[in-house]
Amino acid sequence: MAWNEPGGGSRDPWGGGPKGGGSGGPPDLDEVFRKLRAQVQGLFGGRMPSGPSRGPGATGISLLALGAFVVWMLSGIYIVDQGWRGVELTFGRHSDTTEPGPHWHWPRPIGQVERVNVEQRRIAEVGYESMQNRARPVSAEALMITRDENIVDVRIAAQYEVSDPFLYLFNFRMPEQTLKQVTESAVREIIGKRELQYVLTEGRTEVAQETGRLLQEVMDDYRTGLSVVQVAVQDIQPPEPVQPAFEDAIRAREDEQRTINRAQAYANELIPRAQGQAARILEEADGYREQVIAQAEGDAARFEALVPQYRADPQLMRQRIYLETMEEILGRVPKVMLDSESSQSLMYLPLDKLMDRRGSTTALSGETNIDVPQERDAISPTQRAREALRDRGTR
Known part of the structure; x- marks a missing residue:
C-alpha cells in the first residue's frame, strides 16, 4: 500500500509520524534556522533566546579577523600573461618588475600591480590616419619643405x-x-x-633610417621606456595639385637618362676602336722610323765605302755617281731615249703601246722601268756608261 493512498494514515516517505507528533516526523526548518541563528549570536555576542544579552565574544572576533586577513592576503596573488610584465608598487614606490607567471604582492592599499604588454607592436602614423582599412591624409602633418624650398607630401x-x-x-x-x-x-x-629630387628617388631609404636613428636618440634622452623597432616610408610624393607637372618632369629626366646611356654606349664602342687605330698608326710610325733610320745608316755606310775608291780615282767616281743618279731620275720619267745616229731599225717600234704598258706596270708596281727590246743600235747612254766603266776597270 502506498503511503499516500486512502487508509494509509498519516505516514510520509521519510518514515515519520504525523506532523508535529512523535520523533519520527520531518524536521521543522524554521526551528532549525532559529537555533542556528541563536548559536551565531551567542558566539559573537547578543541576546540569547533564554538569557540576558552579552558582548561579542573574543573567539568570534578573532576568527572573523583571521578570515578577513586570509582573504586579503590571498587577493595579492596575480598572474602575468606571456608577453606582459608586471610592475609592483609598494606604498606607491616601484619595488619590482615581474616576468610572466604566477606571483604574489601586497594587495591594496599597501601594494599595487600594473601589467604592461611589452611584445605588442604599436604604430605612430605621421601624415595620415588609418580608419577602417583605409587611410585618411592629414595635410597638417604631411606637407613638408625641402632644402630647395619645394613642398613634398610625406607619409x-x-x-x-x-x-x-x-x-x-x-x-x-x-x-x-x-x-x-x-x-x-x-x-x-x-x-x-635634402633636395626634392633626391627625396623622391633614391633618398627614401636614407630618410627612413635617419628618422629611426634620430627618433631613438630622443626617446632615450627622454627616458620614455619606448624602443623604436622600424621606421617605414609609406609614401613620398609632390602635393596633389602639382603632380601632373612633376610627372612630366620625371618623364623628361628619364628621357635624358636614356639618351645619356645611349651616348655612353656609343662612346664605349667608338673609343676602343679609335684607340686601336691610334695604336696601329703609332706602330706604323715606329716601323717607318726604323726603316728610314736603317736606310739612312745603309746609305751612310755605302758612301763611306765609296770614299777610298773616290780618293783613288775621283773622276771615275764622279761619273759613276752622276750616271747612277741620272738612271734613277730618268727611270721615273715615261720617256724612251734612243741614239739618233743609228735609229733606222726602230722606225716602226710601237711606242704608244709600250707607253701604255709602261703606265699600267707603273700603276701596279710603283716603278717606271720598262722592258724595251734593246738592239745593238739602240743602246741607252746609261748602258754605254756602265760598259765604259766596266772596260776601264778591266784595264
Whole structure:
C-alpha cells in the first residue's frame, strides 16, 4: 500500500509520524534556522533566546579577523600573461618588475600591480590616419619643405614597443603622443636638409633610417621606456595639385637618362676602336722610323765605302755617281731615249703601246722601268756608261 493512498494514515516517505507528533516526523526548518541563528549570536555576542544579552565574544572576533586577513592576503596573488610584465608598487614606490607567471604582492592599499604588454607592436602614423582599412591624409602633418624650398607630401609610420615598463608607466607623461610628435619633428628635420629630387628617388631609404636613428636618440634622452623597432616610408610624393607637372618632369629626366646611356654606349664602342687605330698608326710610325733610320745608316755606310775608291780615282767616281743618279731620275720619267745616229731599225717600234704598258706596270708596281727590246743600235747612254766603266776597270 502506498503511503499516500486512502487508509494509509498519516505516514510520509521519510518514515515519520504525523506532523508535529512523535520523533519520527520531518524536521521543522524554521526551528532549525532559529537555533542556528541563536548559536551565531551567542558566539559573537547578543541576546540569547533564554538569557540576558552579552558582548561579542573574543573567539568570534578573532576568527572573523583571521578570515578577513586570509582573504586579503590571498587577493595579492596575480598572474602575468606571456608577453606582459608586471610592475609592483609598494606604498606607491616601484619595488619590482615581474616576468610572466604566477606571483604574489601586497594587495591594496599597501601594494599595487600594473601589467604592461611589452611584445605588442604599436604604430605612430605621421601624415595620415588609418580608419577602417583605409587611410585618411592629414595635410597638417604631411606637407613638408625641402632644402630647395619645394613642398613634398610625406607619409611615414614608426613601429615601436615598450622596452622598460616602469619608465613607460611612471617616468614620462603621454609617451606615445610624445613619440608621434618627435617622429614628425625628426622627419621634418631630415627632409629639410635634402633636395626634392633626391627625396623622391633614391633618398627614401636614407630618410627612413635617419628618422629611426634620430627618433631613438630622443626617446632615450627622454627616458620614455619606448624602443623604436622600424621606421617605414609609406609614401613620398609632390602635393596633389602639382603632380601632373612633376610627372612630366620625371618623364623628361628619364628621357635624358636614356639618351645619356645611349651616348655612353656609343662612346664605349667608338673609343676602343679609335684607340686601336691610334695604336696601329703609332706602330706604323715606329716601323717607318726604323726603316728610314736603317736606310739612312745603309746609305751612310755605302758612301763611306765609296770614299777610298773616290780618293783613288775621283773622276771615275764622279761619273759613276752622276750616271747612277741620272738612271734613277730618268727611270721615273715615261720617256724612251734612243741614239739618233743609228735609229733606222726602230722606225716602226710601237711606242704608244709600250707607253701604255709602261703606265699600267707603273700603276701596279710603283716603278717606271720598262722592258724595251734593246738592239745593238739602240743602246741607252746609261748602258754605254756602265760598259765604259766596266772596260776601264778591266784595264
